[in-house]
Amino acid sequence: DTGVSQNPRHKITKRGQNVTFRCDPISEHNRLYWYRQTLGQGPEFLTYFQNEAQLEKSRLLSDRFSAERPKGSFSTLEIQRTEQGDSAMYLCASSLDGRWGLGGFGQGTRLTVV
Amino acid sequence: AQSVTQLGSHVSVSEGALVLLRCNYSSSVPPYLFWYVQYPNQGLQLLLKYTTGATLVKGINGFEAEFKKSETSFHLTKPSAHMSDAAEYFCAVTDTGTASKLTFGTGTRLQVTL
Numbered sequence: 001d002t003g004v005s006q007n008p009r010h011k012i013t014k015r016g017q018n019v020t021f022r023c024d025p026i027s028e029h030n031r032l033y034w035y036r037q038t039l040g041q042g043p044e045f046l047t048y049f050q051n052e053a054q055l056e057k058s059r060l061l062s063d064r065f066s067a068e069r070p071k072g073s074f075s076t077l078e079i080q081r082t083e084q085g086d087s088a089m090y091l092c093a094s095s096l097d098g099r100w101g102l103g104g105f106g107q108g109t110r111l112t113v114v
Numbered sequence: 115a116q117s118v119t120q121l122g123s124h125v126s127v128s129e130g131a132l133v134l135l136r137c138n139y140s141s142s143v144p145p146y147l148f149w150y151v152q153y154p155n156q157g158l159q160l161l162l163k164y165t166t167g168a169t170l171v172k173g174i175n176g177f178e179a180e181f182k183k184s185e186t187s188f189h190l191t192k193p194s195a196h197m198s199d200a201a202e203y204f205c206a207v208t209d210t211g212t213a214s215k216l217t218f219g220t221g222t223r224l225q226v227t228l
Contacts (some may be wrong), residue, residue: 004157006157010222011167031214033216035216040123040220041220041221042204042206042218042219042220042221043158043204043216044218045215045217046214056215091157091158093158095165095214096206097214098214100148100160100208100214101160101163101165101215102198103160104157104160105150105157105158105159106157107155107156107157108155108156108157110155
């Protein structure tokens with residue numbers, strides 16, 4: 001069990017550019033979650049997948065954000081036309097059937113939009 | 115909808131002193147409660163969880179928490195602080211719906227001084 005893996009760890013991009021992050025969950029975990037964490041705040045829920053199906057999206061997830069989990073394994077989070085307000089840590093987590101005692105968080109991707 | 119309030123964004127204790135981090139929750143259904151720790155530029159690590167059963171739960175690194183339904187609280191304690199405990203601590207609650215997504219508090223930064 002190698003834990004949740006996220007790439008890249010850091011991303012600096014110019015405003016208006018598109019970025020994509022990848023998350024590899026703990027193997028055999030059917031649920032995958034994306035969270036956003038800004039400085040001094042707790043993580044905020046963005047969206048989650050059960051296998052390949054995206055079942056819930058937060059109001060925080062504007063039309064510029066899209067997430068996929070095409071084969072029910074890894075997931076990608078894309079942000080189009082980035083804005084400075086998108087600067088944050090993006091955390092991925094996975095669990096088995098929503099049981100967080102068996103879940104885990106990745107180390108996150110820190111996005112800086114300049 | 116669930117919510118979590120963490121009283122005190124910063125707590126400072128001397129090494130060897132008692133650690134007490136406060137968490138109050140709001141939930142319309144019996145909650146599942148969690149404490150996570152986050153070190154700088156790292157993801158979240160589960161310290162302990164309460165689901166059902168014994169209301170005093172023990173976690174890793176000598177931490178424990180007690181679920182008090184009458185006070186809607188789930189405070190985190192450790193009898194004797196160590197320098198390595200310096201980190202950000204987050205209390206979280208899940209919904210009991212299908213998503214089982216975590217809702218986090220704003221966090222408490224623990225400083226440990228000599």
